[in-house]
Amino acid sequence: MLLSKYKGSALAALAGDCIGAEYEAAWQPVAYQTLMELEEILKNSQAASRRFLNYTDDTEMAHELAKSLVENGKFVAKDVASKFTKTFFTSPPCRYYGESVRTVFEKLQKASPFSDPFGPASEQFDGQGSYGNGSAMRVFPVALFCHGNQELLEKLAALSAKLTHVHIDAINGAKLQASAVEIALSSSDGSISWLEFWQKLKDLIDKFEVDVPEKVYTNKLDTIKELIAREEVASVHEFEDEVGTGIKATEAVCAAIYAFLMCLADRQPSELSSLSKVQQVVFYSISLGGDTDTIGTMAGAIAGAFYGDEGLPSYWLSACEGEDMARDLATKLHELNEK
Ligand code: R7I
Ligand code: MG
Ligand code: MG
Ligand code: MG
Known part of the structure; x- marks a missing residue:
C-alpha cells in the first residue's frame, strides 16, 4: 500500500x-467542461499518438532532486545545485522556468564546481530572496525520502528551497x-x-511562522477552513480574491491544499463526479x-500520496512525458525509505 x-x-x-x-498561460479559471473535454480526448486517443503532454520545470526539478537523493542516499546541496543547473x-523551451531563477543558475554555473550552492539564491531580489512557488512545486521527493521523520523533512525542505529561494x-x-504530502502518506481515505x-497543517504552520510577523500562511489557512466549512461553495473568483x-508560494501552495481538502470534504463539483x-x-x-501547472502538481502530489496510484488511469499517464521516470524514482525512494 x-x-x-x-x-x-x-x-x-x-x-x-x-x-x-x-x-x-491563460491565467484565468478553467471551466469544468473544458477539463472534461480533455478527459474525453485522453480517453479516446490512439496509443500511437499518445504522450503529447510535456512536463515543465516543476517536474524537471522534482525529478533532479529525487535523482540526487536516490544516488547519494542523503541530501547533498552541491549535487542538487549541479543537477538543477545542468x-x-x-532543457527544451517547453519547461517554462520562472523568469528570475535563470540568474541563480547563471551564477551557479560560473562558480562551478558549486563551491557556494546557496550564495546566488540569497542575492535574488536585492537580497530578500525569491518568494516564488518554485521552492514548493518540486519538494514532494523530500517528503517521500523523509517519510516518518518530520524533523528531517522540515530540514531538507528548507535546504532544498534555499538553493534557489531564500x-x-x-x-x-x-x-x-x-x-501535506507526509500527512497524506501517513493517513488513509x-x-x-x-x-x-x-488541523495538522495548522499546528505545523503555527510553528513555522512563529517569528514571521505577517503570518501569511496562518491567515490563509484560516480562510481556507472558513471557505470549506461554508454552506455555499466559494466561486473561483472569490477564492482568487x-x-x-498566483506565482507566490503563499498563494499556489494554499490553493493546492484548498483543492485537496475540498475534495476530501466531498465538496468537489458534481461536473467531475465520474472521475x-x-x-x-x-x-x-x-x-x-x-499558476495551473504548479497548483496541479502540488495538489496531485498530496492527493496521490493519500489515495495511491489506483485512481490514475493509464490513458492519463501514457499521455504524459516522464511517466517511466516518475514511477522509477518513486519506487527507488520507497526502497530507500524502507531501509
Ligand atoms: O519561483 P520560480 O521557480 O517560478 C516558478 C514558476 C512556476 O509557476 C513554474 O511552473 C514556472 O512557470 O515558474 O521562479 P522565480 O523566478 O524565482 O520567481 C518567479 C517570479 O516571481 C519572478 O519572476 C518574479 O516575477 C516573482 N517574484 C518576485 N517579485 C518581486 N519580489 C519572486 N520573488 C519576488 C520578489 O521578492
Ligand atoms: Mg512549470
Ligand atoms: Mg509560470
Ligand atoms: Mg507554474
Whole structure:
C-alpha cells in the first residue's frame, strides 16, 4: 500500500504539471467542461499518438532532486545545485522556468564546481530572496525520502528551497507542501476528516511562522477552513480574491491544499463526479486558474500520496512525458525509505 502511495504522489504530481501546463498561460479559471473535454480526448486517443503532454520545470526539478537523493542516499546541496543547473541549461523551451531563477543558475554555473550552492539564491531580489512557488512545486521527493521523520523533512525542505529561494515565504511554502504530502502518506481515505487534516497543517504552520510577523500562511489557512466549512461553495473568483492562485508560494501552495481538502470534504463539483478522487483533485485544482501547472502538481502530489496510484488511469499517464521516470524514482525512494 505504501508503494502505491509513493507512486501515486509522483505520478499525480506529473499529471498535474502536464495537464495544468495546458492552461498556465491563460491565467484565468478553467471551466469544468473544458477539463472534461480533455478527459474525453485522453480517453479516446490512439496509443500511437499518445504522450503529447510535456512536463515543465516543476517536474524537471522534482525529478533532479529525487535523482540526487536516490544516488547519494542523503541530501547533498552541491549535487542538487549541479543537477538543477545542468538540466536548466540543456532543457527544451517547453519547461517554462520562472523568469528570475535563470540568474541563480547563471551564477551557479560560473562558480562551478558549486563551491557556494546557496550564495546566488540569497542575492535574488536585492537580497530578500525569491518568494516564488518554485521552492514548493518540486519538494514532494523530500517528503517521500523523509517519510516518518518530520524533523528531517522540515530540514531538507528548507535546504532544498534555499538553493534557489531564500525568502521565508518560499521556505515555509516548501515545508508546508512537503508536510501535506507526509500527512497524506501517513493517513488513509476514511481515517481522517478534512478538518483533522487541516488541523495538522495548522499546528505545523503555527510553528513555522512563529517569528514571521505577517503570518501569511496562518491567515490563509484560516480562510481556507472558513471557505470549506461554508454552506455555499466559494466561486473561483472569490477564492482568487481571498487566497490567490498566483506565482507566490503563499498563494499556489494554499490553493493546492484548498483543492485537496475540498475534495476530501466531498465538496468537489458534481461536473467531475465520474472521475476518481485523485483525478478530481487534479482537475479541481487546475480549475482554480492562475499558476495551473504548479497548483496541479502540488495538489496531485498530496492527493496521490493519500489515495495511491489506483485512481490514475493509464490513458492519463501514457499521455504524459516522464511517466517511466516518475514511477522509477518513486519506487527507488520507497526502497530507500524502507531501509
Ligand atoms: O519561483 P520560480 O521557480 O517560478 C516558478 C514558476 C512556476 O509557476 C513554474 O511552473 C514556472 O512557470 O515558474 O521562479 P522565480 O523566478 O524565482 O520567481 C518567479 C517570479 O516571481 C519572478 O519572476 C518574479 O516575477 C516573482 N517574484 C518576485 N517579485 C518581486 N519580489 C519572486 N520573488 C519576488 C520578489 O521578492
Ligand atoms: Mg512549470
Ligand atoms: Mg509560470
Ligand atoms: Mg507554474
